[in-house]
Amino acid sequence: MRRGLTLALLLAASAPLHADGGITVGQIERDGLRVTVFVAPVPVRAGPLDVTLLVQEIPSNQPVTDANISCSVQKVGPPSPSPVRLPAWCSSIAPGARIPATPAHSRNKLLSGAYLPLTEPGRWELNIQLTRGPASFSVSLPLDVAAPQQPLSTWWPLIALVPAAILLYAWRTILLRARRKHAQ
Amino acid sequence: MRDLEEAVRRSVGPQAAGFLWFAVFVFSVVVLPLALVRACGWISSVASGQKLPNLASGFSVALAPLGFAMWVAHISFHLFSGVLTPWPILLRIARDLGLGTAAPDWNVPAPVFEGLPGLQILFLNAGLLFSLWILWRKSLALTRRAMPVFLPWALLAAALYAAGIWLIFLPIDIPGAINPP
Numbered sequence: 001m002r003r004g005l006t007l008a009l010l011l012a013a014s015a016p017l018h019a020d021g022g023i024t025v026g027q028i029e030r031d032g033l034r035v036t037v038f039v040a041p042v043p044v045r046a047g048p049l050d051v052t053l054l055v056q057e058i059p060s061n062q063p064v065t066d067a068n069i070s071c072s073v074q075k076v077g078p079p080s081p082s083p084v085r086l087p088a089w090c091s092s093i094a095p096g097a098r099i100p101a102t103p104a105h106s107r108n109k110l111l112s113g114a115y116l117p118l119t120e121p122g123r124w125e126l127n128i129q130l131t132r133g134p135a136s137f138s139v140s141l142p143l144d145v146a147a148p149q150q151p152l153s154t155w156w157p158l159i160a161l162v163p164a165a166i167l168l169y170a171w172r173t174i175l176l177r178a179r180r181k182h183a184q
Numbered sequence: 185m186r187d188l189e190e191a192v193r194r195s196v197g198p199q200a201a202g203f204l205w206f207a208v209f210v211f212s213v214v215v216l217p218l219a220l221v222r223a224c225g226w227i228s229s230v231a232s233g234q235k236l237p238n239l240a241s242g243f244s245v246a247l248a249p250l251g252f253a254m255w256v257a258h259i260s261f262h263l264f265s266g267v268l269t270p271w272p273i274l275l276r277i278a279r280d281l282g283l284g285t286a287a288p289d290w291n292v293p294a295p296v297f298e299g300l301p302g303l304q305i306l307f308l309n310a311g312l313l314f315s316l317w318i319l320w321r322k323s324l325a326l327t328r329r330a331m332p333v334f335l336p337w338a339l340l341a342a343a344l345y346a347a348g349i350w351l352i353f354l355p356i357d358i359p360g361a362i363n364p365p
Contacts, residue, residue: 023265024272024290036290042265043296141291150298152353158305159349165313 022052025126025143031135033067034058037128045146046084046121049073052113053101053128063110067132069101073116073143077123084148086117093117098129121147224336228323231332239326243337246318250341253311254348257304264300268292304352312345 022040029035033055040050051071055064074096085091093099095117105113118124124145129138193201225240272288279285319337323330 023294024269027272027288027290043294144293146298149301149353152349155302155305158302158309161306162309162312162345165309166316169317 022050026139026141028128028139029058030137030139032058033064033130033132033135034061035128035130035139037126037141039126039143043146044118044143046080046118046148047086048090049116049118049126049143050113051101051116051126051128052106052111054111055130055132064132065103065110065112067112067130069112069131070098070129071101071114071116072096072098072127073118074125074127075120075122076125076142080120080122082147083120084118086119090115090117095119101128118143118145121145220340224340227336228333231335232327232329233332239333243319243322246322246337247315247341247344249314249318250308250311250344250348253307253314254344254351256311257307257348257352260304260307261296261300264296265294267295301352305349308345308348308352312341315341 022038023042024036025039026037027034028037034057036054036056038052038054040052041047053069053071055067055069056062057064093116099114099116101112101114103109103112105111105115116126122145124143126141126143127138128141130136189201189205192204196204221240221244225243228239228243269292272290272292275284275286275288279288316338319341320330320334323334323337326333
């Protein structure tokens, strides 16, 4: 009983754990620092891009939280005929604008992050600029951006398979009953 | 959901918000399923006009195929999005052990194809239909008036299926990340 109560109190005091998403798109080692770059959603789609960075010292792997980091995205492929409408909170950020990546973006204060606008599908470049003391560098990572996820309305024929299968089963049952009656 | 979480945290404070979400978690994972299963068992008994023994435990097992289908639908996303990620990890381990010098390229493609939500829906369809079939057979085995016994359980399965479809189209956050702007 006491163990159960302790476990319950521990669980209640814990911060909520989010689902497991995002993907690593790059790990850069430069000027004594290792920067690991995560992005979400997976696959990367046109719309708001969530960029999260973990900066560590080499070789101690100690997390670095005092670096100045900024990010931007730039379209490198041909313009797409199908631009997307961004949510209001993201639409004011122009593509190419340099956005500071801050720990405030993340619950995990070892990470820094920012939202960036991907206004259309195609080939993009994610630019990251980092400054910490004498160390200052920028890196670019390629991003293949897919079209936004198709809405639920696209998939209704697959969902309609369920009632169709139920109706077929019911029809089969009625036919079998009728045949049995007829045989009697 | 993130907005709601943040609003709760702001209004009651982080500690109270933790307890509140714990209560919501216990309610939705323990209390609600138990209550729904008991309610379905009771409605089945009343609707059929018969005293049916031990309906809840026997019928709730029939929902297992749907639960399994939900797991398969979820894991298929991770299977396709992460199938190539072991490669840079192996390169990094090899480099750390001095077995190679190749720098791992972490920008591995995530072969999540456009039709993946369709495949996930098909998994859920199969799970739901299998669960419905078992529920129907169980209802027929109990009574000739099977429909009133079957219907509450079928509705519960359909609600779980609808929740599964909804979940497929929800975005997934990076662990530990993201506060809404």
